[in-house]
Amino acid sequence: MGQSPIIPESNSKSTNRQRLKHIRIKPHANQNGTIRINFSIDSNITTYNFDNLVTVGFLISEANRLMKTDSIIALKTLEGIETLDYLLTNYEKTLDHFPNILNLSPVFYEKIESEIEIQSYHPIKVIGKGGFSQVSLVRQKNTGKLYACKTVSKANILKQKKVFLLLSEHKILSKVSHPFIIQLHSCFQTVTFMQINYLHFILEFCPGGELFYHLGNLGKFTEDQARFYFAEVVLALEYLHENKIVFRDLKPENILLASDGHIKLSDFGLAREIIRSDEKRYTYCGSAEYMSPEMISRNGHGKEIDYYGLGSLLFELLTGSPPFYDENTERMFWKIQHEELSFPKYMSEDAVDLISRLLDKNEKKRIGSKSFNEIKDHIWFSTIHWKRLLHKKTSPPFIPSMSMSNFSEEFTLLPIEMQVFSEDTWRPCEGDKFFEFDNIYAGRVSDEWGENMRPSYVSSGDLSTVNTNSSIQHGQTFSRTESFLDMNTDESFINENINLPRVSLSPRIHLHLNPPMLIESLSSDFLLEASPMKLALQQKLRKKNLNLTFTSK
Numbered sequence: 001m002g003q004s005p006i007i008p009e010s011n012s013k014s015t016n017r018q019r020l021k022h023i024r025i026k027p028h029a030n031q032n033g034t035i036r037i038n039f040s041i042d043s044n045i046t047t048y049n050f051d052n053l054v055t056v057g058f059l060i061s062e063a064n065r066l067m068k069t070d071s072i073i074a075l076k077t078l079e080g081i082e083t084l085d086y087l088l089t090n091y092e093k094t095l096d097h098f099p100n101i102l103n104l105s106p107v108f109y110e111k112i113e114s115e116i117e118i119q120s121y122h123p124i125k126v127i128g129k130g131g132f133s134q135v136s137l138v139r140q141k142n143t144g145k146l147y148a149c150k151t152v153s154k155a156n157i158l159k160q161k162k163v164f165l166l167l168s169e170h171k172i173l174s175k176v177s178h179p180f181i182i183q184l185h186s187c188f189q190t191v192t193f194m195q196i197n198y199l200h201f202i203l204e205f206c207p208g209g210e211l212f213y214h215l216g217n218l219g220k221f222t223e224d225q226a227r228f229y230f231a232e233v234v235l236a237l238e239y240l241h242e243n244k245i246v247f248r249d250l251k252p253e254n255i256l257l258a259s260d261g262h263i264k265l266s267d268f269g270l271a272r273e274i275i276r277s278d279e280k281r282y283t284y285c286g287s288a289e290y291m292s293p294e295m296i297s298r299n300g301h302g303k304e305i306d307y308y309g310l311g312s313l314l315f316e317l318l319t320g321s322p323p324f325y326d327e328n329t330e331r332m333f334w335k336i337q338h339e340e341l342s343f344p345k346y347m348s349e350d351a352v353d354l355i356s357r358l359l360d361k362n363e364k365k366r367i368g369s370k371s372f373n374e375i376k377d378h379i380w381f382s383t384i385h386w387k388r389l390l391h392k393k394t395s396p397p398f399i400p401s402m403s404m405s406n407f408s409e410e411f412t413l414l415p416i417e418m419q420v421f422s423e424d425t426w427r428p429c430e431g432d433k434f435f436e437f438d439n440i441y442a443g444r445v446s447d448e449w450g451e452n453m454r455p456s457y458v459s460s461g462d463l464s465t466v467n468t469n470s471s472i473q474h475g476q477t478f479s480r481t482e483s484f485l486d487m488n489t490d491e492s493f494i495n496e497n498i499n500l501p502r503v504s505l506s507p508r509i510h511l512h513l514n515p516p517m518l519i520e521s522l523s524s525d526f527l528l529e530a531s532p533m534k535l536a537l538q539q540k541l542r543k544k545n546l547n548l549t550f551t552s553k
Ligand SMILES: Nc1ncnc2c1ncn2[C@@H]1O[C@H](COP(=O)(O)OP(=O)(O)OP(=O)(O)O)[C@@H](O)[C@H]1O
Pocket: 127, 128, 129, 130, 131, 132, 133, 134, 135, 148, 150, 182, 203, 204, 205, 206, 207, 209, 210, 253, 254, 256, 266, 267, 268, 269, 482, 483
């Protein structure tokens, strides 16, 4: 992996005092397990030997002591290796598993006005791109902490009429708190004099990158490796369903790896709240390759769609491509709906059984539809201790690489749009479409998990160094997929774009649409007054080939 363009973070504090050129640590320099650390300040080198349980916090305090300052708040690698840079902001992290010989430089405290404005963050590099977002690695100026900043252009959102989607992602992200789900730190919006507005989500940073990236490198996972990641996804999904949220977009691109090797489910763009457990949604959405039969037939889908998503995910983790994959989407859809899935010979009987039951074409018979425990109790999970797993007491198969980037150059070589990071903060007034978006959740940690949330650093290997001879099938790995949402079928789209006041005047009118799939979802919260509004609505829906009839109640 080549070097990525790194924006030099400003270190203004270091210019007017003696300069800490770098700290050179040699974690495994001596046989007796001590760590040699050279502090190179101006032309003086001070060498110490510490025992190998020395922490990042101790290293930082030593650097401050030698520099006669207290403004060093973190350390960073000269090469900008994300995993290490992330760990170098974690004061409790011991240096024992750091690579041998490391050249570090200090990160200095900078004052900020507020955590909810873009000027409080230094952009470092692009790490990902989504359908309508760019994700950058950023460093908070006053704490030195690294975050992922997901930036979305308001103009795009408005043009593509996705305001509701974004607000729903915001609402769900701000509610959830689970060890295997990405945590929202804060969010805010910005504006330039030219009125180009951006929305920013500041998210917990996952230095391990996408599971998809690692799957691509390996070709496929062994059953033990897959079981670990998959079981953590199962727990994240169980939590979402318990909290009445259906995810609808399970795929390896949306599973990120934290620095400790545990997963974080991310991208809640298609997630929705479902109030009743038997409630159906009618929006046609997802990623074509992971679509369930009920989504393709557009007859409404419930939480069982996520069990199908689990089946597709497990199949892909174990084979390298999604089930029923075909370059021709129509043919793939036909296969998903009608064909029986064939499994490679190397897959265990138990895995075949679990996947077959998750991919049951009849969602009512699908494993999980009666109770989530049906999935957790399946024999393929017999080696999983769910409680230990939840409390991160089970060792991950790999620790994300500490010696190279876990992000594709496809993204890291992209230039950062600096103008995005120099915009002014925009605080919308009540009534603005994006009013609900602004918020801060910084420092929110679920009490429920407490101590057990602490990562248990285990040295069980490194994704880049694992011998994968037996599992790699080059060229077979599946390419990146895109999530989509068909606006013509999205209840929220219709709510958002028809601009009719939500009044409940008497007599109430219930709305019926043809095709009938929309009736249920609209009639519950779409009560209108008759006459001019009715006509306007009829006209707008006709353009979308939807017919409207009214009945009084
Ligand atoms: N917290 C994070 N830490 C590390 N990388 C991240 C983080 N959040 C997002 N990314 C990277 O950025 C990519 C795009 O992010 P995300 O999927 O949230 O965007 P999106 O616009 O919603 O995408 P999509 O069009 O697939 O729905 C991710 O696939 C991942 O590689």
